Amino acid sequence: MEGFVVAVDRGRYTCVLDGTERVAAMVTAMRARELGRKSVVVGDRVALVGDTSGAPGALARIVRIAERSSVLRRTADDDETTAEGRLERVVVANADQLVIVSALADPPPRTGFIDRCLVAAYDADIEPLLCLTKADLAGPEAVLGYYAELELPYVLIRPDSELDALRALLAGRVSVMVGHSGVGKSTLVNRLVPEAARAVGTVSAIGRGRHTSTSAVALRLPRAPGGDGDGWIIDTPGVRSFGLAHVSADSLLHGFPDLVEGTVDCPANCPHTAEAPECGLDAWVAAGKADPRRLASYRRLLASRAGDGDARGEPEPRGEPPTLG
Structure with missing residues (x-):
C-alpha cells in the first residue's frame, strides 16, 4: 500500500493511505529494518506492508521511501549544537510551497526571519508565499516595500x-506554514481546517504521543467548490528559526536575487562581507539599485552561517523589541 506520512512521534509514523478521502483512515507504522538509517519525515511518500487496517493496536511497516521532490531543511539552533557541530534537520519532504506567516503588528514583522525562510525556500526549490496577518492593525506598505524587487507573492x-x-x-498543493509565536498562525490553520484540533488529537492518539511544540503535522484542506482538488x-509549530549553516554561500546569495547582479564586478572568491575591500555590493547599493537594509540582512546571515549570529532572524540585539529590517 502507498501512503503519505502526516505525523512522526517517537518511532511511530502516522500515514494516510492513497485513495482514502479523510484523515480518519490513518495507519500507524514503524520503519522496517531494511531501511537502515534512512529517516522518514512528514510529507514522505512511502510503501507500507503488514497490518494497514488502521485498527487500534495495528502496526504496519514502512519498507520504501519514494524519491523526494523537495527537502526543506534547517540547521538546529545554537542550544542544539553537539560536539560534531550544529545538527541539520529535515523539516518536511515533498512540499511545493512555504507559507511564511508574519503579523503586521503585535508582534511587529521580523524581516530577518522572513529573509531566512526565503533562503531556505529557494535552497529547497520551494515556492515562497508571504502571508501577512493582522492587517487590520497596520498597513503592509513597509514590508512590501522591503521586498519590492523580489515580486514576492503575498496575501493579506x-x-x-x-x-x-x-x-x-x-x-492542490502541499504547503508548509511557519511563523513566530503570536502571529496568528494557529488561528489561520483553524480557519482553513475547522477540524484541525480534532485531526491533531487523532494523530496524537494513534501515535501514542502528543502533538508538541516541536512536532509537525499535515492536515488535509477541505475541498473547495470547483477547486483543483485537495491540498x-x-x-x-516548532520551527521558530531557520539556521542556515547547511546552505552554501552561493545558495545564500541567491536567496537575495536583488543583490546577485551587484556581485558581477566582485573579484574572484569575494566573501561579500563589509570588510571585503573590492566587494561590488556596496557600490550597487550606493547607486540605488538595492535597498541597503537587504544588504545588511544578507551580511548578517553570512555572519550567522559562520556561527557568529542569531539563527532566529532578529536583526536587533537580544532584549530589544524587533522592528522592520
Whole structure:
C-alpha cells in the first residue's frame, strides 16, 4: 500500500493511505529494518506492508521511501549544537510551497526571519508565499516595500476577511506554514481546517504521543467548490528559526536575487562581507539599485552561517523589541 506520512512521534509514523478521502483512515507504522538509517519525515511518500487496517493496536511497516521532490531543511539552533557541530534537520519532504506567516503588528514583522525562510525556500526549490496577518492593525506598505524587487507573492489577512484568495493558492498543493509565536498562525490553520484540533488529537492518539511544540503535522484542506482538488498544509509549530549553516554561500546569495547582479564586478572568491575591500555590493547599493537594509540582512546571515549570529532572524540585539529590517 502507498501512503503519505502526516505525523512522526517517537518511532511511530502516522500515514494516510492513497485513495482514502479523510484523515480518519490513518495507519500507524514503524520503519522496517531494511531501511537502515534512512529517516522518514512528514510529507514522505512511502510503501507500507503488514497490518494497514488502521485498527487500534495495528502496526504496519514502512519498507520504501519514494524519491523526494523537495527537502526543506534547517540547521538546529545554537542550544542544539553537539560536539560534531550544529545538527541539520529535515523539516518536511515533498512540499511545493512555504507559507511564511508574519503579523503586521503585535508582534511587529521580523524581516530577518522572513529573509531566512526565503533562503531556505529557494535552497529547497520551494515556492515562497508571504502571508501577512493582522492587517487590520497596520498597513503592509513597509514590508512590501522591503521586498519590492523580489515580486514576492503575498496575501493579506484580517480577522473578518474571507480566505478565498489564500485557499486558491493552497489548493492542490502541499504547503508548509511557519511563523513566530503570536502571529496568528494557529488561528489561520483553524480557519482553513475547522477540524484541525480534532485531526491533531487523532494523530496524537494513534501515535501514542502528543502533538508538541516541536512536532509537525499535515492536515488535509477541505475541498473547495470547483477547486483543483485537495491540498495539504503542514503546520510546524516548532520551527521558530531557520539556521542556515547547511546552505552554501552561493545558495545564500541567491536567496537575495536583488543583490546577485551587484556581485558581477566582485573579484574572484569575494566573501561579500563589509570588510571585503573590492566587494561590488556596496557600490550597487550606493547607486540605488538595492535597498541597503537587504544588504545588511544578507551580511548578517553570512555572519550567522559562520556561527557568529542569531539563527532566529532578529536583526536587533537580544532584549530589544524587533522592528522592520
